[in-house]
Amino acid sequence: MSIKSALAKPFAKIIYKKVQKWANNPVDTQKKVFEELIAQGASTAFGQDHDFVSINNHSDFVKRVPVRDYEALKPYVERVVAGEPDVLWKGKPLYFAKTSGTTSGAKYIPLTKESMPNHVEAARNAILLYINETGNAKFVDGKMIFLQGSPELKEQNGIQLGRLSGIVAHYVPKYLQKNRMPSWETNCIDDWETKVDAVVEETLPENMTVISGIPSWVQMYFEKIQQKTGKAVGDVFKNFNLFIFGGVNYEPYRAKFENLIGRKVDSIELYPASEGFFAYQDKQNERGMLLLLNSGIFYEFIKADEFFTENPKRLTIKDVEVGVNYVMIISSNAGLWGYNLGDTIQFTSTKPYRVIVSGRIKHFISAFGEHVIGKEVEQAMQEATEGTDIRVSEFTVAPQITPEEGLPYHEWFIEFENEPQDFSALAKKLDNSLQKQNSYYYDLIVGKVLQPLKINSVKKGGFQAYMKSQGKLGGQNKIPRLSNDRKIVEGIPQ
Structure with a gap:
């Protein structure tokens, strides 16, 4: 056992205890997040337009801040993109995560000094909770890959612009830099098919222990490995035992993946988006992902079958029920207020609060x-x-x-x-x-x-x-x- 894997276990235990502290106090945790967000947002243009100084509770917030999707929030975002400070959040954002839009082309989602660490810590904590639960830390000594967008960033009015996965690549901890694959040069390849071919060439000789990405694109990587070697992925990478994924439900892919790998491997499901890192799988044998209530995000929920009615009720965490389909609304320290992600979720548990992503309100x-x-x-x-x-x-x-x-x-x-x-x-x-x-x-x-x-x-x-x-x-x-x-x-x- 290396020093790195030995140190991972006690660190994992510390993080587990911290997570349990807020997970066991969900309502108070969300109340504190709400109060901090309103206090910070009061001096912004958005906060002044919506009379944040007179908001004392959730009912006040509902009266003053309507639910908006990106299109409705766009006039404020455009001011931020133009370089204006203190519009949605204090100062200027560190980054814009550029994502595919629906009716208006590209969307620019702000990432601030306060929100950016949540993306990094959530991904780290998901792995640490896995280590704490299973006792398995050997994988930290091997090579790890995340199939992601290019880390190359552009600058616009003093703000860095790129894909979320490419931005996050700049925050890989130093102690994992030597383990990280692919190389920076390969990661910067724009054409996806060329990139995957290069990733295959780089990783084939390596001791791959963790592979991560959206299942449909990891599948493409696995198929190319199998075509090139004539072997199952698990025979090529004998120490590969942890698959980390997000973006889509893994279950429809599970049988295909086990066939490509040649054996079962542990997996960790994540729920990240440009707008925030919302949940991760905290237990191997529990259905659903732990909703992150202490990460600078205040959550509201609207029943999906009421969403398109006039004035649907906006619920907080204390009001939700297991098995009901909800549209998730967020307000965050990235400067998103009453923001409709478009995702629908269902709670699988309320002690603690765990969710599954059930779809998109428009899909x-x-x-x-x-x-x-x-x-x-x-x-x-x-x-x-x-x-x-x-x-x-x-x-x-x-x-x-x-x-x-x-x-x-x-x-x-x-x-x-x-x-x-x-x-x-x-x-x-x-x-x-x-x-x-x-x-x-x-x-x-x-x-x-x-x-x-x-x-x-x-x-x-x-x-x-x-x-x-x-x-x-x-x-x-x-x-x-x-x-x-x-x-x-x-x-x-x-």
């Missing part, structure tokens, strides 16, 4: 009032393929409203690694699972408004080809699990 199918969400289609896929030889590389779902004949239906576009012998049997399993999960969908099937779903097999590499055609190959980009129109599926090569 659903409700062409007939069924309101099927991402979590439901992912669970259906998991249940339908469990215990079979079927392996799925990627999938998305869209409504078919005007079929050539018969009733409308949901169409599942699936790229298989191993195709099923009986497509109709798989379709039936998927449909039955959706009916069990979603009573609206069940009623539409039973009432003969919809016919059972149909599967459309996508040729291998089809989803990657689509993402490449959209300029979204690699990085933090991922295919939406479902959509309420056919814009995505019409671009996927059949």
Whole structure:
């Protein structure tokens, strides 16, 4: 055992105790965060426009600060981008995380002196809690990789601009610098396919112990290793035993990954975004991720089925229930106020507060009032393929409203690694699972408004080809699990 791995264990124990302290006092912790945010924001342009000095509690905040998405907050953000200080948060941000927008192109999310450390500490603490729970610290002596965006930054009006994963790359602790892969030069390659090829070449001779990234893009890396060596990834990297991921649900990929690796490995799920690092998996055998209540973020929750009604109720942490689909709203020390991320979450536990990401409020199918969400289609896929030889590389779902004949239906576009012998049997399993999960969908099937779903097999590499055609190959980009129109599926090569 090296000095580094020996020291990791007592440090992990210290961090675990600190986490337990706030996790066991959730309401008081969030109250303190709220009060600190309002005090800090009172002198900003946003705080003055919304009368922060008269906000004494959450009810006051709700009256003065409406829920906004990026488009609604954009006039303030543009002032910050132009170099104006004290607009959303005191001073100027350290960075802008540039992300893909929806209706207005690129989005610029501020990262401040106060918010930036939360991104770094949360990723570190997720690993330390794993060490504390399992006692496994050997991996800190091996090589670690995170498939991420380029760390090259540009400057705009005195503020550094880049992708979040590239910005975070500048904050890798010195004691991990020698373990970190790929090289800086490789990390700066823009073309994703060229970059992955270079990563494969660099990592093949190394003792890789931790691999991290969005599952769909790590899968591409694993497949290239297998193609080049003819071996399972676990045989190439014999000490690889920890996979860290975020961005999408891992379960639809798990069987494929275990086949590519050749064995099971431990995993840690993260919930990071440019707007904040919200949660991480704190227990290997507990469902959900620990919501970070002590990281400069105040959370509000709106029931998803009420979100588009007039004046939906904004709940705080003390009001939420397990199993309900909520839209998560944040206010943070990055200067985001009443900000709608667009994510929907469900609580799996309230002692402590653990969440799963159930989808996106704009990513659903409700062409007939069924309101099927991402979590439901992912669970259906998991249940339908469990215990079979079927392996799925990627999938998305869209409504078919005007079929050539018969009733409308949901169409599942699936790229298989191993195709099923009986497509109709798989379709039936998927449909039955959706009916069990979603009573609206069940009623539409039973009432003969919809016919059972149909599967459309996508040729291998089809989803990657689509993402490449959209300029979204690699990085933090991922295919939406479902959509309420056919814009995505019409671009996927059949």
